[in-house]
Each structure stands twice: as C-alpha cells, then as structure tokens.
Amino acid sequence: MKSVLVGLSPDTDSLATITWAAEYAGRLAAPLRVVLADGGSLTALYNAVATVRGRHPHLSLSAMTAEDGLADALLERTADAHVTVVDRHVATAGIAAAVAAEATCPVAAVSPGVCWAAQNRPVLVGADGTEHSEQALRWAFAEADRLGTGVRVVYSQPRGxxxxxxxxxxxxxxxxxxxxxxMEVQLHTLTCAPAKALAWHAQFASMVVIGHREHGLGGRIYRKLLRDATCPVVLAGPDTALDAAPATSTLDIARS
Structure with a gap:
C-alpha cells in the first residue's frame, strides 16, 4: 500500500493535519509520511509526530524536511503516495490545486478540528457528466471500498x-x-448550485471528492467547498484514474 503523504509549511496547523492523516492511514493500513517544507517549524513537527506516535503506536510513521516550498516538496514525493494531505488554509492559497494538477494521487484539504467519525460515513462525490467528474467517481468508489463504506453521489443539473x-x-x-x-450507492439529483449541494451533503460524509479543473466552474466549486464543507475536500487531478470493469447494478436514486 502506498503512503499517506502529509505536507507541512509555516501556515499549517501541524497537529490537526497530522492527526487526521494518521487516522486515515490507520484505516487504510498504509504508512504515514510527513514532509516539512522550507520555513516550517521543526518544533511543531516534532510535537505533532510525538503525539501521533503516542496515539497510533503501530503506525508506520516517518518525517523528513525539505529545502523546497511546499508544492515542490510534495510533487517530488507523490509518486509513492496514495493521497496527499494538506491543511485547508494552505489549500486556499492554491497549493493543493497545483499539486493535484500534476500528481498521480489526489490531494485532501483538512480543516482544524475535523476528525473521523466513529461510524463509517460514505465518501461524497460530485458528478456532472464530464471527464473531470469521471476521475473523481473512479477514485471515490475505489476509496470507499478500501474504507469499507458507501458512496453518495451528488449530481446538480442546471434548470432546462x-x-x-x-x-x-x-x-x-x-x-x-x-x-x-x-457497496451502498446513493445518487442525489438536484437543481441547485453544485457547491451548495455538496456542502450540505458534506455533513454526512467522511470526505467530499471533486474533479480538478484549472479554470472555470470547477475551480469556483472547489474554493467554495474549502470555505463551507464540514469534511475534508479531496481534489482528484487529471492523472488520478482507476480502471473499472463494465457491469450493471441497481442504484438507490434519491431526488431531493
């Protein structure tokens, strides 16, 4: 299993970010790798790592420093990562989108105070019928399978x-x-704005996954979710893809 990669910088809430990522790695039985970018606090890194080691003594955990900025430091290491985790404040500066655009793994943005629920919550994913959302759907289904949970899909259809x-x-x-x-699969079709619909459904999810778009509507949706979603926001880039075998199935379709 590839690692959960965590990126820290001077703007990162180190403990909150590493704590969420450590629980994630534990659920996936994956190693946790932490990289501190140039200018980050070594003291904060040491304290956060020590806390995680105390809570997850059996977790494979390593930490390293990098002389590069956060985006470059992460991109050098994403080839061996299953997912990259950053603080949501860092993501609002465009770092998560920049990494997701080039990495072979998605990037998760985590807010301080966000934690994993005791019960298995579904993976929420936005779909709009484009190739960008197809990438997100592929990853969301595979990740829900790894986590042993379901998928909740939101399709927001413009009126007319x-x-x-x-x-x-x-x-x-x-x-x-x-x-x-x-796997339990729910589909919700709505006519409201995609970001509003996803932000509302996020309260019932472990994470919300959307496809990457460098410009246009997808970018606006991502920025609004970073601001409003109550769970981590995962950005699946253009190289985040998994194969799926053709098949048919009955879906639980809800219109709300």
Whole structure:
C-alpha cells in the first residue's frame, strides 16, 4: 500500500493535519509520511509526530524536511503516495490545486478540528457528466471500498439542461456500482448550485471528492467547498484514474 503523504509549511496547523492523516492511514493500513517544507517549524513537527506516535503506536510513521516550498516538496514525493494531505488554509492559497494538477494521487484539504467519525460515513462525490467528474467517481468508489463504506453521489443539473450529461452520470454509476456490488450507492439529483449541494451533503460524509479543473466552474466549486464543507475536500487531478470493469447494478436514486 502506498503512503499517506502529509505536507507541512509555516501556515499549517501541524497537529490537526497530522492527526487526521494518521487516522486515515490507520484505516487504510498504509504508512504515514510527513514532509516539512522550507520555513516550517521543526518544533511543531516534532510535537505533532510525538503525539501521533503516542496515539497510533503501530503506525508506520516517518518525517523528513525539505529545502523546497511546499508544492515542490510534495510533487517530488507523490509518486509513492496514495493521497496527499494538506491543511485547508494552505489549500486556499492554491497549493493543493497545483499539486493535484500534476500528481498521480489526489490531494485532501483538512480543516482544524475535523476528525473521523466513529461510524463509517460514505465518501461524497460530485458528478456532472464530464471527464473531470469521471476521475473523481473512479477514485471515490475505489476509496470507499478500501474504507469499507458507501458512496453518495451528488449530481446538480442546471434548470432546462438536456439529458446527455445526466445519462452519462447514470451510466458511469452503473459501471462502478457493478464493480463493487456489495457497496451502498446513493445518487442525489438536484437543481441547485453544485457547491451548495455538496456542502450540505458534506455533513454526512467522511470526505467530499471533486474533479480538478484549472479554470472555470470547477475551480469556483472547489474554493467554495474549502470555505463551507464540514469534511475534508479531496481534489482528484487529471492523472488520478482507476480502471473499472463494465457491469450493471441497481442504484438507490434519491431526488431531493
């Protein structure tokens, strides 16, 4: 299993970020790798690592320093990462999007105070029928399978829009649900703004996953979710893709 990679910088809440990532790594049975970018606090790093070691004594954990800025330091190490974790304040500065655009793993942005719920919450994912959301769907289904939970899909359809994108979403969900027949899959179709819908559903999720877009609507959705979502926001980049075998399945479709 590849590692959960955590990036720390002077702007990072080190303890909150590492604590969430450590629980994540434990649930995946993955090693935790922490990189401190140039200018970060060694004292904060040592204290956070010591705290995590005390709470997760069996977790494979290593920490290192880098002379580069955070984005470059992470990109040098993402080839061996399953997911990269950063503080949400860092993500608002564009670092998460920059890393996700080039990395082969998604980037999760975590707010201080966010923790894993005792019960398994579903992975929430936004779908709009484009190739960007297909990347997000692929990763969300695979990750929910690893975590032993379900998937909640939100498709926000503009009023008066045609059926092509909606049908594309339905086809993809049938494809992915067929690969994971025992997984609970919910589809919610709405006519409100995508960011508003995802932010509301985020209260019931372990994380919310969206596809990466360098410009346009996807970027605005990401920024709004960073501000409003109550769970970590995961950005699946253009190289974050998993194969799915063709199949059919019955979906729990909810319109709200």
């Amino acid at each position: 829009a045609g059926t092509e994108r909606r049908n594309s979403v339905f086809d993809l969900l049938s494809l992915f649900a067929g690969r994971y027949p025992s």
